[in-house]
Structure formats: structure tokens, C-alpha cells
């Protein structure tokens with residue numbers, strides 16, 4: 449018997465008994481059987497023919513892969529144009545594409561901090577920010593979730609002349625609630641701190657025409673940095689760091705997750721650029737996603753479920769025990785609706801949730817189907 453494998457088998461068994469075993473479910477190509485409320489395809493653009501065509505044409509023109517890191521052969525005119533268009537959309541001087549949103553956070557946080565930095569990070573920040581903080585070698589202070597007073601106190605206690613960086617999700621991914629960005633920016637300004645705001649769930653969804661939650665209150669200041677993913681509203685893969693030219697130049701020169709990683713594949717760049725152009729041409733799309741979230745949240749609450757009040761296109765429903773959350777997910781599946789299920793370690797113990805993505809393209813029959821599924825969940829939980 450192998451001791452390491454025996455240990456893995458024991459841990460696996462414990463995870464099964466606690467309802468924490470994770471399995472991979474291959475989905476159909478079109479989600480044609482189930483109504484998809486589990487993906488992050490906020491605007492319903494991943495199967496849009498214009499986006500698919502842009503990706504296919506880029507594969508023909510530029511190849512299927514980037515061929516190298518961005519600083520060697522992995523930058524094409526497509527990358528440069530898309531960076532310029534994204535920067536213009538967000539209202540910053542420059543943007544830098546990375547091969548994922550995860551790496552955008554690693555690149556921004558690790559390169560903009562050092563051993564003499566105090567890094568102030570919200571307790572519920574995304575795992576990629578948590579990992580970035582760990583990798584940064586900065587002194588990390590984890591702040592109470594969305595607490596303006598905790599942020600102000602941490603800044604006051606940091607000491608005169610400390611190099612400060614504040615990092616937060618703009619919209620927190622599990623419950624879909626927004627950070628208090630005006631307060632974050634104002635507190636950061638008092639300390640001349642850099643801010644890094646992750647707009648993964650808000651760019652293309654929230655703010656003026658989908659320009660994100662920081663738009664209008666942050667990015668115009670050269671000390672404010674935005675990170676984003678192209679894998680949600682932008683219907684593609686990849687990520688971006690956005691900010692002033694001096695910040696982006698620094699990330700290019702210093703960020704190991706950018707320098708030592710193969711560039712984003714041209715079809716992914718082209719798909720994201722096409723999605724961006726659609727978002728600019730159809731500003732009602734982001735608003736529709738948020739309106740659907742508001743509707744689903746009210747519906748769930750009226751059924752007696754503990755639903756979040758969404759600030760973006762995510763609605764989460766607190767269930768409690770992971771086993772009950774899995775049961776509720778299955779009830780939705782039985783009603784033809786695919787929803788996400790968050791269990792530890794993604795959420796605290798016994799705080800498991802269903803997570804619903806209120807896509808922009810949900811029509812009335814789809815919303816009615818979700819209503820029937822949620823009514824069945826409520827009945828099972830109380831019955």
C-alpha cells in the first residue's frame with residue numbers, strides 16, 4: 449500500500465461524506481437541454497455568430513495559438529488594437545491583455561507591490577487576489593468585508609510614509625454585491641495609495657454602458673488600476689490589466705505572470721474585441737442582465753428563499769449545508785435549469801449557496817421556468 453495514495457483516498461472519502469466532492473460534468477454544445485444559469489456568459493454572447501466568426505477569422509489569419517510570450521512572438525496587431533479599444537472603453541490610458549483574469553490579478557498585484565508595501569485586501573476577494581497577495585511578499589492586511597471603517601482604520605494605522613495598495617473586487621463573485629468604490633477611492637486618495645479593482649463581474653455588465661463600476665469614480669486617477677477577465681461578459685478567454693501608461697509599462701517590465709506566460713491566443717483576442725464592439729453598439733445589453741438579476745432576486749425572496757440583493761448580474765441564494773445545496777441544485781436541474789452551487793472552500797462552512805447568472809438574453813418563458821424551479825426548491829427546503 450502506498451502511504452501518500454492511501455492518504456489521498458482517505459481525504460477523498462471524507463470529502464464525499466461531507467458533500468464536498470467536486471465532479472466535472474461535460475455539458476452539451478448548446479446547453480439545449482438545460483436552461484443555463486450557471487455560466488458567466490452574462491450577455492449571452494459566447495454563441496453569437498458575430499463573435500464566433502471573429503474568432504474563426506482570427507484563427508485563419510493569425511493562427512490558433514499566440515506562438516510565444518507577449519514579449520517574444522505572442523503580440524499581434526490584434527492584441528495591440530484590442531488593448532487600445534479596451535482602454536478607451538474603460539477610460540484609461542492603456543491596457544495589457546493577459547492569458548486569464550487570474551493572471552491579470554497575479555500580474556498587477558505582484559508587480560505593483562513589494563516587501564515594503566502594505567497590501568489591504570477585502571476578506572471576500574476572489575481566490576486569484578488572495579493568491580496574488582500570498583505571492584506578493586507584501587505585508588497583507590485582510591479587511592472586514594466591505595467595511596469602510598476597517599479600511600480607514602488600516603490606512604490610519606499603516607504609519608506615515610508607508611507604501612499602500614488597496615485591492616478589492618468591484619463585484620464579489622459569490623453573492624454579486626458591489627464594493628463601496630467611491631469610499632475606497634476616497635480613503636485611498638487620503639493616503640496616496642494605489643488601488644487595484646477587479647472588474648471581472650462588472651465590466652460589460654455594470655456602470656455606464658457596461659464600463660464597469662469604477663468608471664466615473666476611479667480610473668481617471670493614474671493611481672487607480674483595473675483588472676478584468678474576458679471570460680464572462682466578453683464571451684471569450686483571457687484577462688486584462690488597465691490603467692495609466694506608467695502603471696502598464698511597469699507591469700510589462702516587472703510582472704512575472706505576464707512575462708513568463710504565453711500570450712492570449714488570437715481567436716480569443718478577436719472574440720473579446722468583437723464582444724466589446726457589440727457592447728458599445730448595444731448598451732441596453734448590460735442593463736438587461738442587471739434587470740433580470742433584480743427580477744430573479746425579488747422572485748426568490750417572494751418564495752421565502754434567502755436571496756441576495758444583486759448589484760450586478762449574479763443572484764445568490766443561501767441554503768446552508770452543502771448537502772442541502774446539492775439537493776437544491778438537483779431540484780433545479782429536474783426543472784430543466786442549471787444553476788451554480790457554491791460549497792466550502794468557496795464559501796464558509798454551512799453557508800453553501802445556489803448561484804444564478806441572470807443573463808441578458810433570458811426571455812419571459814425562461815424566467816417563468818426559473819420561477820417554477822425556485823418554487824420547487826422552496827417547497828423542498830420547507831417541506
Ligand SMILES: Cc1ncc(COP(=O)(O)O)c(C=O)c1O
Nearest residue numbers: 548549550574621648677679686
Ligand atoms: C472576481 C474574479 N476575478 C478573477 C477571476 C479569474 O478570471 P479568469 O477566469 O479569466 O481567470 C474570476 C473568475 O473566473 C473572478 O470571479
